[in-house]
């Protein structure tokens with residue numbers, strides 16, 4: 001079936017009451033018919049729910065659906081995006097292994113690689129995503145995984161999935177792609193050779209700013225290894241959150257169509273704006289990787305970034321003067337949200353590290369919502385004008401961690 005139909009018609013079988021909408025299974029455990037069934041289930045001889053840390057009908061429905069949309073063989077649901085990233089790496093890697101990663105990564109993923117994994121002997125090398133011809137030379141004898149994010153947060157850099165898929169195949173590496181920004185509606189990394197696709201379902205998959213969630217989907221043999229680790233370490237998604245996320249997937253296609261349409265319209269309006277320096281959006285012809293974005297993505301996504309002329313103070317004043325757009329760390333919401341990465345999500349990077357991934361002090365990230373595009377534009381425009389002669393409130397007086 002087609003994407004929209006799978007997203008709507010992948011459902012649990014009816015339970016007791018021939019219900020049309022899937023019920024919520026708030027139960028920590030499940031009963032066995034007899035002692036023999038319990039033994040067989042624990043031994044994986046029969047499938048079924050045992051205990052909600054392992055699986056639950058609601059998480060099963062969410063994951064089954066996501067697997068169909070990502071064209072994946074198997075998957076597990078996790079309590080947050082970061083637990084998906086962490087579990088997908090730690091479940092497969094050992095001390096002495098090496099990860100090759102693109103430098104443009106979500107702030108917490110960067111923290112895992114640089115601050116925590118070295119304590120357990122897992123090393124990494126960052127590659128320059130604009131020099132694909134160099135990537136192969138960075139593979140070491142102990143390299144086991146390639147981890148990337150495309151488009152990246154917040155730089156909106158595009159990483160070439162086809163080149164990485166071929167490298168992973170040639171060198172027998174696990175290609176793990178954080179597909180949070182694109183969602184399975186815009187991009188299926190597995191079609192390019194990815195072995196694992198990881199998600200923060202908190203963003204577009206929920207799409208309404210209500211819950212945290214995550215997922216790891218991909219090759220069956222890898223998922224089995226990750227599942228064994230997850231069952232014992234416990235990053236399980238709650239049934240209620242899984243129920244919400246599964247419902248949300250039903251509308252993913254129409255939401256993404258509208259997010260992308262609004263974002264492109266806003267990017268085009270802002271592109272030649274006198275008060276802005278760099279407007280970035282994957283489907284703007286001026287994006288340095290426009291051709292690649294067109295090749296591997298169905299549409300350009302819902303995030304637009306720009307640098308406000310006048311530096312940090314002006315950018316801060318712009319944020320303070322917004323009336324409708326929400327100043328918040330989340331993205332992928334029905335409501336348009338604004339973030340200043342340098343002082344919030346990416347504050348733990350050094351100035352130099354931020355510069356390397358294109359996070360200027362005055363960079364603003366807008367996650368374009370589903371409001372009427374003219375209202376979103378009007379708010380951006382009035383805040384840009386007001387910030388010309390108003391000082392910021394002083395909430396962000398400096399960027400920490402210089």
Ligand SMILES: *Cc1c(COP(=O)(O)O)cnc(C)c1O
Pocket residue numbers: 080081082083085106108149153178180181199200201202203212213214
């Ligand atoms: C938000 C985000 C994450 C982390 O997800 P949480 O659900 O907040 O834990 C990981 N990767 C990307 C690209 C993100 O935007």
